[in-house]
Amino acid sequence: MLPLSDELKSKWLYGSPLPFAEAPWARGCPSPYYRDSHRRLRHAMRTWVETHLIPHVHEWEKSESLPHSLYQQAADDGLLMPMASGASIRDAWKGKYPIIGDVPADEWDGFHDLIIHDEFGRVGGIGIENGLVGGVTLAVPAIERFGTDKVKQSVVPNILSGRSRIALAITEPDAGSDVRGLQTEAKLSEDGSHFIINGQKKVLFLPNNLPVDYFLTLVREETGNFTLLVIARTEGVSTKHMAMSGSTAAGTAFVDFDDVIVPLDMVVGERGNGLKYVMSNFNHETVHRIPGIKVCKSMPRRLDKSLVYQLSQLSPQESEFLLAGTTAQLKAHAGIVLEHVVREAIQIMGGVGLTRGGRGARVERIWRDVKAITVPGGSEEILLDLAAKRALKISAEMQKIAVRGRL
Ligand SMILES: Cc1cc2nc3c(=O)[nH]c(=O)nc-3n(C[C@H](O)[C@H](O)[C@H](O)COP(=O)(O)OP(=O)(O)OC[C@H]3O[C@@H](n4cnc5c(N)ncnc54)[C@H](O)[C@@H]3O)c2cc1C
Numbered sequence: 001m002l003p004l005s006d007e008l009k010s011k012w013l014y015g016s017p018l019p020f021a022e023a024p025w026a027r028g029c030p031s032p033y034y035r036d037s038h039r040r041l042r043h044a045m046r047t048w049v050e051t052h053l054i055p056h057v058h059e060w061e062k063s064e065s066l067p068h069s070l071y072q073q074a075a076d077d078g079l080l081m082p083m084a085s086g087a088s089i090r091d092a093w094k095g096k097y098p099i100i101g102d103v104p105a106d107e108w109d110g111f112h113d114l115i116i117h118d119e120f121g122r123v124g125g126i127g128i129e130n131g132l133v134g135g136v137t138l139a140v141p142a143i144e145r146f147g148t149d150k151v152k153q154s155v156v157p158n159i160l161s162g163r164s165r166i167a168l169a170i171t172e173p174d175a176g177s178d179v180r181g182l183q184t185e186a187k188l189s190e191d192g193s194h195f196i197i198n199g200q201k202k203v204l205f206l207p208n209n210l211p212v213d214y215f216l217t218l219v220r221e222e223t224g225n226f227t228l229l230v231i232a233r234t235e236g237v238s239t240k241h242m243a244m245s246g247s248t249a250a251g252t253a254f255v256d257f258d259d260v261i262v263p264l265d266m267v268v269g270e271r272g273n274g275l276k277y278v279m280s281n282f283n284h285e286t287v288h289r290i291p292g293i294k295v296c297k298s299m300p301r302r303l304d305k306s307l308v309y310q311l312s313q314l315s316p317q318e319s320e321f322l323l324a325g326t327t328a329q330l331k332a333h334a335g336i337v338l339e340h341v342v343r344e345a346i347q348i349m350g351g352v353g354l355t356r357g358g359r360g361a362r363v364e365r366i367w368r369d370v371k372a373i374t375v376p377g378g379s380e381e382i383l384l385d386l387a388a389k390r391a392l393k394i395s396a397e398m399q400k401i402a403v404r405g406r407l
Helices: 006-012 036-063 068-076 080-085 110-123 127-146 149-160 274-280 282-294 301-313 316-354 358-374 380-406
Strands: 166-169 185-188 194-204 214-221 226-232 237-242 252-263
Touching (some): 036 110, 036 127, 036 358, 068 127, 080 110, 080 149, 110 127, 110 301, 127 149, 127 166, 127 274, 127 358, 166 194, 194 214, 214 274, 226 252, 226 274, 274 316, 301 316, 316 380
Parallel strands (some): 166 214, 185 214
Antiparallel strands (some): 185 194, 194 252, 214 226
């Protein structure tokens, strides 16, 4: 008989009894981070993923598409707004959109956010999550944080209610890690009322059948400065599907902007500061990718728990300064571990691990998706370089404080 109290059994045991299949807080080990609302959310998310996603993954990967109704369902069932929120829910959104698991908006924290992504990770691979909600997670926070009321009101409610979709359009055929090399050009019209955009982007989150209505796009002005703006799918915007080896259900495309007219009020934040705004979402984007990686269940879970706690305690500016290096290191490390674990899993399973479908399906999918998890949002070299530079910067700043403290 299990030597555990009824309280432990009822509150702290959940899910699969197999070794390492669940996090420690589901195996009878109490955690200070989780309450009833987290347990409710976990159960609601797990049911949602098992009902609406897992039975269809194979078919959607094959067709490189997601059903249109799925996105609306995600909005109606309360997934979209929380995914755009991160560690807390903005006052302006409270009461306007449903929240899965009936979590009270005031209680929402970084651990609720982590649970959503963790449960998505159970699909195995990253394509479905990327295709369905990648744009919501990566693009909406920057618009909400830096956009004018005009841009927020004309774009965000459409997305969070499931009427429209958005994608992040930064990368170009000749500018990936080197974001400063991007060439998409924004020319101011003679009367100064709008930009004329020309260039090409490589963009994820365009599954067949599930078109994107807005692109949060980084462009270069004639001054050479970078500006972030929202481009609606309008005259002059065309997309061409790209075949990918991983993350196929998410859909990836070349997006062409050919003399596209964008009113100035679609600029997000101040003109010329676009790069700063893109980087501002870095911590959340990185933490969102880690659960997908963590499905292999061998991640240093304690590290990501304390990181989520720290992110929720610090202001955005403080966490950008103090934690960007740690999140970068964690994502790079998680990717290295995932590649190793999935390789070993295939070796152990033999041919079954290379079969699309059946017992090896998840492992085979993760094998195809592993690079689509580790490359975007900062590849290994870039992240480790950033982590080292950030550690030196923090040290230099702390030395200044120490010197000042002695005076
Ligand atoms: C599945 C998927 C989804 C994506 N989604 C989006 C999206 O929605 N929106 C978007 O804008 N972009 C997206 N990207 C693009 C992604 O962010 C870029 O792939 C990434 O920035 C790397 O750029 P790159 O592919 O051009 O590779 P490169 O930048 O050419 O890098 C190639 C290799 O060189 C290494 N390298 C590059 N520079 C250095 C350096 N200075 N020092 C050491 N090594 C270096 C890199 O680590 C990498 O291993 C996506 C990519 C993938 C695969």
